[in-house]
Amino acid sequence: MVNNINNSNASTSSYSYLQYKNKVTGLASGMDIDSLMEKLMKAESAQMEKLQQQKQKYEWKRDAYREVNTSLDKFQKDLFDKYGLKSSWNSKTANVSANNAIDVKAGANASGNLSVSEITVAKAAQKRFDSQALSTQRISETTKISDIQGLSDKTALETFAGGDGSVKSLMDRFESEGFKMTLTNGQLKVTEQNNTTEMSETTKEAFTKLGFQFNTASQQSTTIKDSAGEIAKTDSKLSDLNLTSGKLTIGSKEIDLSEFASNPDATMSDLMKKIKEEGYNASLTNGKLTVTSPNSSETLQVTSDNAVLDKSFSPTFKTTTSATYVTSGGSGTLTGKNTIQDLLGGSDSESGEFTLNVIQADGTMKETTIQYKNSDTIDSLMSKMNSSGAGVTAIFNNGQFSISANNTGHNANGAEISLVSPSPLFEKLTGQSANDLASNGSNASMTVNGVEYKQSSNVFNIAGYTITANEDLKTGTPIKISSTNDTDKAVDKVKEFVNMYNSLIEDLNKRVSEKKNLSYQPLTDAQKAELKEDEIKKWEEKAKAGLLKGDTNINKALSDMRSTLTNFGSGTDNMLSKIGITTSKTWSDNGKLEIDEDKLRKAIEKDPEALSRIFTGDDSTDNKGIASSLRTTAQNAVKNIEKTAGKASSTEETYTLGRNLKDVNTKIDDWKDRLKTIEERYWKQFAAMESAIQKANTQSSIFTQ
Template identity: 35%
Template sequence: MANNISSYSYLQTSGSRITGLASGIDTESMVEKLMQAQSMQMEKLVQQKQKYEWQRDAYREVNTKLSTFEKTFFDEFGLQSKFPTKTVNVSDSSKISATASSTASGSLSIESITSLATSGRLVSGKITTNSGIADENTLLSQIPGFSSEEGTLTLNVLQKDGSMKKESIAYKGTDTLSSFTSKLNKVGITAIFADGKMSLTANATGLPKDGGASIQADSANDKSLMEGLGFEAADAQIIEGTNAEYTINGITMNSTSNQLSISGYTITLKEKFAKDSISPISVTSTTDTDGMVNKMKDFVNMYNNLITSLNDKIGEAKYKDYQPLTDAQRSQMTEDQIKKWEEKAKSGSIRSDSIVRNALSSLRSTLYKSVEFGDGNKKALFEIGITTTKTYNDGGKLEIDENKLREALTKDPESVMKIFTQPNTGIVAQMRKISQDTVKTIEERAGKASSVDNTYTLGKQLEGLTDKIADWKDRLKMIEDRYWKQFSAMEDAIARANSQASYFAQ
């Protein structure tokens, strides 16, 4: 609901003086009018400050749009992994799965999977203390070999590339087996403690390059600690990891992982099978034309939305007759009237702004440039059917000739993708830099939410106006006080004159 219209006074001491007793003059009303005239200069400063604040906020709104655009734009269109360039066909998905990059070519025939890559593991015997079998609340200080205060257990742990890496686990004697197990889980190991035993499994699969177990004590002292944890007990187990072994296109290979990269395909081995036990599993790929067309449509929509929002911002109508409201004007209006007035007063705060216009111009210019691929080849957007609209009022929006785009994707899907993903010269890289540079320029002028006013141009102007407004408020208090003294002196003079006239009239 709209608020009630309230009165406003320019007086600093309204209601605290009794006036006009001798003269009969409405002194307060006269001082009010005089102060209204005196306050005009300060009100102009307050209005200018409001204009700067609106301009600052409009700039920051643009920066929010640009920052969101450049981050989302890169995440969605700057990475090759986000482009559905290939659709993979696998003849038996129960035994393998596969994906294809844009460089995938030819077909693969998986003829056997003799073994899968597995992780090496150590399983302890029962961990004992002087009190019996340990449980999860047992303190390390109660286990033979562990210090009662603090110490370090250093293990050599298998890595994905087959090498071993030293990992140190600091402990305190007050740590429980439960909390110590949690520490082990942070060094490339999956540790489990249950039923008085501990299991350590390397996160990496396969065999170490130099042989041996996937998890090894680093020194005699560490071996003593491992003995305390039951890994030297008679019923302890050392389970060695295994490499994957498989035959693809007639060549038998092995690897430490079940995930393989071959000819642009990423193959994940899932289940063993012997040669000739089943038909070879075929892996082929075809261009995902529909997926790529949809990706291009998403690109066009995101770009067009940004262009529209920026053009709308710098194209807002400017209503010169609608200035920021003064407090006095607000007091005579309802909330609804204030809202409607300020919508027009704010409009056009950065109309035709050069920073935003330059950004739009730079973004549009990237659409016409050919992207260099670094191998002597290059291609531009218009060559694959993505062009700017012919209507000037559209402000440089993009549109797609789907037939031409599909033809380009059929002939050379990799080049289509490179137009967007090529480092430095690609459309996304160029637009990202333009957006980032514009954000930086706007921040120099309008700052950001966390900025201190004296660190950006508009902030310095706002600080200057704030100081001037404060000076004017002090000056107006002095002017008002002078008026009251003058009228008070007049009242005193009239009172004395009336007194004398009364005396002579007797």
């Protein structure tokens, strides 16, 4: 296959070595110039292809190294998670006389026999409330003004609205005055302010009665247009806008517009600059000139005797949204889709907070403040409470509100769930004004060997046993608890460790001993173009073989791990060999571990704590365990390999193979530029040849006539 690829005719391949095609046709010479150029450029590209193959080798080797590091990293993490903690080597089993009242687990230090009686299960505080029913509903366009709650002087608004006295009539009246209004969720909003006429005091009073506010320090003009009907912009000329005569009075300041008459190029920008010189702010939006006093408490008046600006300034809105208005005859039952605004009124932008004081797992109380917006639904409020970390579970459905403590136990100083201070929101949710929300939590208790234990949790830790109370037990035969060493469980744990270690050793040994296939080099782009996808995959599998053969980094990692195991606990009772774990004497195993199961069982039966001491360390001597020692060795190996191969987040300059890749990429780029120059030279030579042949053919045809 190698020879077939290397000797293939490039002209039959879909791959082309040419950067240009058909620059010379070959009509005069009758030669296949493209085919000749392909062969020439293939020969010229040989050196660049070698560089590309070298680049591929670097990338494969880098990736192979990173695969090794992935295995080493997983190994060191599993060492800690599975074998590095004393709890991992708990091989004791609890023996419990038949009873469903408790669950028992025997810890590593479990000892002795227990007799459990008189069990009381702890309960979490919980209470259900019937929320206050909704007695109102949000207004709609058909709502009569007289039925809206919270409005002052409804009669004046009805007179202003006219028509049938509905909200729609009110909106129509405002629109006739140049103000576009919408009604959403019970709120009136001004969405467009045309100001085609001066806002009358009656209109302004109507807005005020509905809760809209005006900026007394700001006045806005009508839309200013030029003679062609174009809306004024900052670069519009004042002469085109008819603003070069009369006066503009702002508060106590007066601007003579005629001073701009002598400058035909004066623009709106110049007028705004003049206004600012007089101590006021000016802006132009959609052709409307707004003048604002820097003193927010000033009641600003802007007037003009200019025909365009005469009586056209009106106050600007400070708020364009009214309060949420409701009317009687609501929907009744509160649902999770209702908002807090439905309960408390006000605008949807308003916010509030409340603080819960809740019992925790250790029996203490903790305060947690929860913030909300009036636009939040009751359902979203429940979610905020549940995810706040307060330690409660709150649910709501069809007017029923329930709150439960996540932890069991009784608070001797008050309720297990309470409000730190009164909250109008909870008055609506619970139908009560009391701060205590749930106070029926209870503690757990049990009598063990005649001694009474009481606590907030149902999980008791006594004499190395973890005892979980499931049911109350007042009378009957006491429950007997004892523990035995589970030798089978301990042996299986050791086998699991040995298998994990041997699997890693086998993988690393395979990588450093795998033979290279020198006949299989990385495929060039031209060679890949001639092969099917599965053929490329099979070829590259063979080409990747032996990438790390004899690698010093991996051999060092293998050597260091063997040394760690061999030297660990030397001369002490903590040696692995003492419990039947030794290095295989078979040469081909190359450092794998073996287990003498009979010796291991006897060692565990004689000293149940031996495994914990060997794998996690001996507290009495401050000696590290085998898991910690071997983990450090693996971590050092990872760091050492990263110096050569880096990691996914590394930049090329920070590791050896990365620097090699950067260097070879530079050489490849140089070759691409060089090949382009060579190809252009060949095309010029063929073009010259074609031209010469064409000239000779022309001369020959003259002589033959």
